[in-house]
Amino acid sequence: MREFDLLSRIYASNAHLTERVAVPPGDDLAMVRLDGRNLLAGVDQLVAGRHVRLETTPLELVGRKAVTRSLSDIAAMAGRPVATLAAAVLPPNFREERAMELFEAMRVTAASYRCPLIGGDIAMHADDAHPLTLSVTVLAEPVGDRPITRSGAVAGDGLYVTGSLGGAVEPDGGGLHLTFEPRIDEAIELAEALGDRLHAMIDLSDGLGRDASHIAESSNVTIEIEAERIPCAAGVDWRSAMSGGEDYELLFAASGDVPATLGDGVPVRSIGRIVPRASAGGPLVRVSRGGSTFDGAELGWQHEGRE
Amino acid sequence: MREFDLLSRIYASNAHLTERVAVPPGDDLAMVRLDGRNLLAGVDQLVAGRHVRLETTPLELVGRKAVTRSLSDIAAMAGRPVATLAAAVLPPNFREERAMELFEAMRVTAASYRCPLIGGDIAMHADDAHPLTLSVTVLAEPVGDRPITRSGAVAGDGLYVTGSLGGAVEPDGGGLHLTFEPRIDEAIELAEALGDRLHAMIDLSDGLGRDASHIAESSNVTIEIEAERIPCAAGVDWRSAMSGGEDYELLFAASGDVPATLGDGVPVRSIGRIVPRASAGGPLVRVSRGGSTFDGAELGWQHEGRE
Numbered sequence: 001m002r003e004f005d006l007l008s009r010i011y012a013s014n015a016h017l018t019e020r021v022a023v024p025p026g027d028d029l030a031m032v033r034l035d036g037r038n039l040l041a042g043v044d045q046l047v048a049g050r051h052v053r054l055e056t057t058p059l060e061l062v063g064r065k066a067v068t069r070s071l072s073d074i075a076a077m078a079g080r081p082v083a084t085l086a087a088a089v090l091p092p093n094f095r096e097e098r099a100m101e102l103f104e105a106m107r108v109t110a111a112s113y114r115c116p117l118i119g120g121d122i123a124m125h126a127d128d129a130h131p132l133t134l135s136v137t138v139l140a141e142p143v144g145d146r147p148i149t150r151s152g153a154v155a156g157d158g159l160y161v162t163g164s165l166g167g168a169v170e171p172d173g174g175g176l177h178l179t180f181e182p183r184i185d186e187a188i189e190l191a192e193a194l195g196d197r198l199h200a201m202i203d204l205s206d207g208l209g210r211d212a213s214h215i216a217e218s219s220n221v222t223i224e225i226e227a228e229r230i231p232c233a234a235g236v237d238w239r240s241a242m243s244g245g246e247d248y249e250l251l252f253a254a255s256g257d258v259p260a261t262l263g264d265g266v267p268v269r270s271i272g273r274i275v276p277r278a279s280a281g282g283p284l285v286r287v288s289r290g291g292s293t294f295d296g297a298e299l300g301w302q303h304e305g306r307e
Numbered sequence: 308m309r310e311f312d313l314l315s316r317i318y319a320s321n322a323h324l325t326e327r328v329a330v331p332p333g334d335d336l337a338m339v340r341l342d343g344r345n346l347l348a349g350v351d352q353l354v355a356g357r358h359v360r361l362e363t364t365p366l367e368l369v370g371r372k373a374v375t376r377s378l379s380d381i382a383a384m385a386g387r388p389v390a391t392l393a394a395a396v397l398p399p400n401f402r403e404e405r406a407m408e409l410f411e412a413m414r415v416t417a418a419s420y421r422c423p424l425i426g427g428d429i430a431m432h433a434d435d436a437h438p439l440t441l442s443v444t445v446l447a448e449p450v451g452d453r454p455i456t457r458s459g460a461v462a463g464d465g466l467y468v469t470g471s472l473g474g475a476v477e478p479d480g481g482g483l484h485l486t487f488e489p490r491i492d493e494a495i496e497l498a499e500a501l502g503d504r505l506h507a508m509i510d511l512s513d514g515l516g517r518d519a520s521h522i523a524e525s526s527n528v529t530i531e532i533e534a535e536r537i538p539c540a541a542g543v544d545w546r547s548a549m550s551g552g553e554d555y556e557l558l559f560a561a562s563g564d565v566p567a568t569l570g571d572g573v574p575v576r577s578i579g580r581i582v583p584r585a586s587a588g589g590p591l592v593r594v595s596r597g598g599s600t601f602d603g604a605e606l607g608w609q610h611e612g613r614e
Contacts (some may be wrong), residue, residue: 007410007427020389021425030425032390034448037344042426043392043444049433082327083339085350087442118328118337119349121442126356131432135394135442137350141341 027149028076040079040140044070048131053173061178063105066134071113071182072248076203078148078191079140081115087135093128113184143191153200153219153253159272160258163249166236177246186262194254201252207245213297216284225272225296227289334456335383347386347447351377355438360480368485370412373441378420378489379555383510385455385498386447388422394442400435450498460507460526460560466579467565470556473543484553493569501561508559514552520604523591532579532603534596
């Protein structure tokens with residue numbers, strides 16, 4: 001089952017959303033209007049055995065990642081954090097002390113990004129063999145009351161990425177995917193610096209290739225990436241950097257100049273450009289290396305493969 | 308593990324919430340301030356094998372209940388619905404058609420209560436034996452910008468309940484707990500009719516006895532209930548009506564007169580009163596019947612028993 005397709009089909013039947021819904025489902029977060037205020041909201045989940053290995057991952061990092069995954073969606077929309085809600089389904093033999101440790105990690109993580117944990121729910125599984133699942137909802141406000149969506153990229157824009165890519169999930173299940181910093185402050189700084197020149201943005205969870213294809217599809221453009229310019233993490237080749245996923249860096253399309261660094265020295269690299277989509281069936285993401293070109297949309301995680 | 312205790316302990320360490328949090332965690336919904344607007348938010352979960360039996364319950368009713376449980380929390384605070392977010396963890400053998408049916412039921416239910424589904428997430432379990440879990444977040448705005456919490460009841464108030472109580476969960480797993488109507492419109496009508504005289508409210512999920520104790524504890528009062536006045540469902544005695552749970556009716560404390568009916572003829576019954584708490588260790592809920600009195604707080608579901 002492809003999550004993206006399924007949610008798209010569901011939301012397509014949601015056409016007559018009330019006039020309150022300013023950004024419909026399908027982006028990193030949705031946006032509703034509240035008498036002139038705009039509110040961003042989204043939910044993400046963490047399932048033991050799927051997104052983290054409980055056997056080898058400290059609970060503190062499990063709770064941290066459950067929250068930072070959702071916070072990264074705030075960064076993707078250049079939102080200012082407002083509040084977090086967290087819900088857990090625990091196996092019956094999950095001890096109260098461990099539940100406390102888990103929620104405390106979520107509370108501390110949420111607070112450290114100015115997105116306080118204001119609500120929660122705890123339910124129990126029927127069987128000890130059923131896995132811990134966490135769902136984290138985040139609320140935010142767009143900078144300048146305008147969210148940065150996936151759909152605003154236009155031909156002529158440059159394509160940029162923060163940080164370095166690849167190797168976030170190590171073979172033993174550890175790695176940066178557990179300890180990354182959501183680029184919330186960097187995204188706000190970028191949105192304030194660029195204003196209307198910041199056209200589209202996404203956070204890299206599925207991998208550069210696939211996430212670039214989300215922008216290309218939503219914006220109805222083609223994205224060209226030069227493989228040599230991808231900032232690969234140490235020891236990672238460009239293909240792995242494009243397909244690895246869980247980098248939680250920002251990928252954005254903008255016109256004009258962009259800062260060389262954001263925040264505390266996070267590098268911003270130009271890796272390509274936005275061009276018109278040649279035809280309806282044309283490629284979403286074209287990667288060039290030497291004289292060869294590759295279909296970049298296939299270089300990334302499909303949600304059915306790993307979520 | 309007692310959910311209530313655990314969440315209380317976690318939230319107690321949340322003392323320095325930002326000034327944005329107007330109603331802290333622990334009520335039916337939390338409330339955050341957004342530059343003058345107030346927003347209510349809460350999350351609830353539904354676990355297959357715990358809250359519903361997938362074997363005997365149509366998927367449409369599973370999705371419906373996942374949403375109405377959370378909508379009932381909006382009613383409890385006298386909120387106006389704003390938006391819904393839904394997340395699901397599915398067993399890998401849960402077919403796409405069934406996932407569509409489930410989300411479509413959540414979408415239709417949310418829309419029918421003017422609380423459109425604006426976001427979602429679907430994740431997969433690692434094993435077919437792991438159960439479907441749903442988490443539903445709801446956003447709302449308080450009527451007159453003032454939420455009705457659990458903590459405002461004062462000695463001298465009358466105690467009232469809507470509808471009839473008991474028998475909501477039938478022995479085969481069916482019953483009104485799957486098809487109840489969240490009392491959203493009735494709660495708004497009540498809040499508008501009573502204004503400042505509506506002091507405290509909760510929706511009956513754990514059972515009258517235990518939910519009354521939540522108001523008593525939050526308000527630092529004792530609640531007296533006359534067993535003979537409890538509106539029992541047909542064939543249900545007062546003890547079962549107090550302990551059954553999942554009625555999703557409104558229980559509220561108010562001064563002065565209250566309407567005899569709300570909405571489309573939903574009856575409102577006076578069942579008791581609020582009195583001062585005699586001592587710190589005094590009973591939260593005292594039920595009188597004939598010449599006898601009972602500890603009402605024990606008549607209801609503890610979350611560890613059934614959630």
